[in-house]
Amino acid sequence: MAANTPDKINYHYNLEFNPLETYDPDDASKAIRDYPSFKQPFYGNNDVTGLDASHGTHVAGIIAARRGNGRKDESGALITDGIAPQARIMSVRVVPDGDERDEDIANAVRYAVDNGARIINMSFGKVFSPEKKQVAKAFEYAASKGVLMVHAAGNSSFDIGDNGHFPCRFEMSDMVKKHWIEVGSTTKSFKRDEYVSSFSNFGNQEGKAKIDVFAPGSAIVSTIPGGGVASFNGTxxxxxxxxxxxxxxxxxxxxxxxxxVKELLLDNVQDYSDKTVLSPDEHYVDFGSLSITGGEVSAIKSLDALYNE
Structure with a gap:
């Protein structure tokens, strides 16, 4: 992902942008109110589409698109088979555009847990979190219920140990850390100059925030609204x-x-820790220096370990 895309310029860095204006201000059921509260979390509506649902639909398709659904690329190969098509997706729209607000994140996490979520997939992050203690309490609540939290490491090509990137489980309780997986991105190429996605954040410094594992995140084809498919990049x-x-x-x-589940997945990665790669900040390093496991997540190895332990 480019450092300054139109979306970032129009929303992330635009001090005049007001997310409330993405909905009719006269509509009492607008998704975000002016002053959301941790003590009064019940607000919003059932509109998960908003202005554009492409990102969430793409993510959901990677997880749970129906297998053998007939979607094919130009070569005739199936391209939208989900990893776990039996999974049920709970769509919780938290970010209309720009940086997410801490109150919305905390309330959304609690909502998902209270409504039966077993895994929370999170594709948001920012460099400043004014209510990070309240967000941490929400994640601790999720961990207390045995929920696995899987979080995208971000697309700024930097070491998260040296740069602020919230939510940061490094600053949360040990219980949250045990239920949290931080994910970086790789490509389909195994060449040393191309293997790690150039946009992916990374990190494995002692005593600092770290990435757990990598997974494919470049040129990923999945579902988009309207029955189509598209190729997206990103953690x-x-x-x-x-x-x-x-x-x-x-x-x-x-x-x-x-x-x-976290322990099973991280104990059974495809280990490339000794492989020399070009890091996103353009240094040749061992892949193991970019994450805790030094590997890429593996469904085959994880399920094999599950049945043969």
């Missing part, structure tokens, strides 16, 4: 690969907690 595309494999594991072993 947002890598994260649902991990969440999808987690859902696949839970379909075989529904009694597992989020912490147990």
């Amino acid at each position: 947002s595309m890598a994260t649902p690969h991990v969440a999808g494999i987690a859902a696949l594991v839970l379909s075989h072993a529904p009694e597992m907690t989020g912490a147990e």
